[in-house]
Amino acid sequence: MRFGLYTLTLFLSTISLASAVERPNVLLVVTDEHNFRTLGCYREQLSADQAEMWGPGSIVETPNIDRIADEGVLFTRAYATAPVCTPSRAAMFTGRFPHNTGAPQNNMPLRTEVPTLAKILSSNGYRSSYIGKWHLGGPGKPEWAPNVDGGFENTAFMFNRGHWKKLALTDGVPSVGSRNNKGAPDYGVEEADDKTFTTDYLTDRAIESIRHPSDEPFLLVVSYPDPHGPNTVRAPYDSMYDHLRFLPPRTYQQKDSPKPNWLGGGPNHPVFRGEQMSKYFGMVKCIDDNFGRLLESLKQQGQLDSTLIVFTSDHGDLCYEHDRLNKGNPYEGSARVPLLIRYPDRITAKTVYEGPAGTVDLTPTILTLAGISTDAAFEGRSLTSRIAKNARSTINLPPEVTFLRNAGTSPSWLAVVDGRYKLIVSTKDRPWLFDLQEDPDELLNYYGRPGTEDIVKQLGTRLMDYAQRTQDPFATEDKIANSIERCVVPLIANPR
Known part of the structure; x- marks a missing residue:
């Protein structure tokens, strides 16, 4: 069969249109400084003492996020x-890893x-808003x-920095709605x-974007x-959890275990204030309620x-x-984040993914789930x-790990995490190995203990490979480089 030029063009255009229609919308919701234990779906994966870190019954219900x-799919790690x-x-x-992003x-x-x-996505026919x-x-x-x-196209309601609590909208122009006595x-x-x-306010703007015909x-x-x-x-969230009896976490003012030297600065021994946890829970509840509004808007538009x-979260x-x-x-409380993905075409409901993942994995995962190819x-x-349906063929893939590094341009620590252990090398201490199965509170250093030699070597080798692959300058710092080598070479040859 021979196609005329018009017929061929129409045929190819139809294929292109069908492909565009099949591509999903992408809604990415990011919270800031969010402890994963405040979400009900994560508490279900934890023991009671880990789930209720601030005392028995100290929970906030999050049905919409759950x-x-x-x-x-829920990512446990x-x-x-x-x-x-x-x-x-x-x-x-x-x-990309932070040192390669500027x-x-x-x-x-x-x-x-x-590339972002x-x-x-914009180059593949998406309209993008932040x-x-x-x-x-x-x-x-x-x-x-x-x-x-x-590279986002619609950025009128994108603001660069700040944790503003009150915003205004005047003639379509956004601004901060609270000012001090100097007008700032x-x-x-x-x-x-x-x-x-x-x-x-941000949820209202997002719903307006969802309802925008395109x-x-x-x-x-x-x-x-x-x-x-x-x-x-805001009220009523500001007092919604005042009835709870908040208690300090078990690791608060823990005197029986040594503190790692890589812990560095920060507010030492802050006075525990239950009212601060009540307000934190209130913020989480407000987010959950507004997230429910986003889901309802998608449903109303027939786009859920x-x-x-x-x-x-970041x-x-x-x-x-x-x-x-x-x-x-x-x-864990600092570095571990909630990560949940819903896309019925590709992901089976109630999937629990126990392998390690990093925020660096988010963009490539979203693109492949959406069927987007890129160079x-x-x-x-x-x-x-x-994580996708019919993913059992990955059973023979190598063990998974993810990598963490301190923020900044000066090296302090690097870490590698697998399904159970976390190895940390730093400029100020010997290596630390946490066993998150045996010691979920991260109080003990398992490095050097009998029986941990193989896992230390495996994780050290992965960390060395990461450093070479991404050219991480932190790994060239003498103490960190020596610590990585110390992990890779059998410990018997590197006595403490």
Whole structure:
């Protein structure tokens, strides 16, 4: 059969249109400084003492976020590739490790020539929008629609930095809704309501974007600046959990176990304040309620099942574990993040993925789940073959690991995590090996214990391979390089 030019063109156009229609929308929801234990779907995977870290019954119900786990895949061991905002987000949106993005520490701008999730999807016919905190544009604060925007097309409601609690909209122009006595924007929450409180406000803008008619699939990122501090939230969430009896975590003021030297700075022995945990829980509940609004909007538009939905965070919050607040170190509370994906066409409901994953894996995984091909070079892995339907053929793949590094341009520590262990090498200490099965509180160093030689060697070898593959400059620092070698060479030849 011979096609005329018109017939052939029409035939190819039909194929192209069908392919575009089959491509899913992508909704990526990112929270900030979010402890994974606050989500019900994660508590279900933990023992009671791990799930209720701040005392018996100290939980917040999160049915809307939990729904993604019920109808998709829950990653039990997802980690911030560098547990601080900018470098983690740089890894998340590029699939590269932070030192290869131009943004290895807070307030450094993403290199404009680096391929991003938005650039790749835009080149494949997607309309891309970013709503909320970006933190990859440099020092600007808040800097609406920042100059460095990662290639997102619609950035009117993207702001570069800040944890603003109240926002305003005047003639379609966004601004911070709270000001100090000098007229400068501040983090005040006074009189914020369900239209002006930042989580609600950003959700409203996202729903407007979802309802925008278009023949193109969309990429929509909604980036909430909560539950990052300051721990304040609008009513009624500000007192919703005041009835709970919050207790310090078991590792708070722990005196029986040595502290690792790589723990470094940070607020030592912060005074435990249960009211701060109540407000933190309130922020999480507000996020969950608003996430439910996003899901309902997709349903109303008939786009729920045709949208690849991802929920994650840029890093965790220790919330007083190990006498620390916030993040920046490789402890679970700091580095481990929620990661949930729903896409019924490719992912079976109630899938639990127990392998390690990093924020650096997010972009390549989203692209392959969506069926998007690209020539961009990624350093993270696509996890699609491990989580998608009919993925059993991956059983003979090598053991999985993910890599973490400290934020910044000065080396402090590197870490490698597998399905059970976490090995940390640093400039200030001997290697540390955590056994997260035997010691989920991360109080003991298993390095050098009889029977751990093989796992230390395996993880050290993977860390050495990572350093060479990604040219991580941290690995060339003398103490870190010596520690990695010490792990790879049999311990008997490297006595302490």
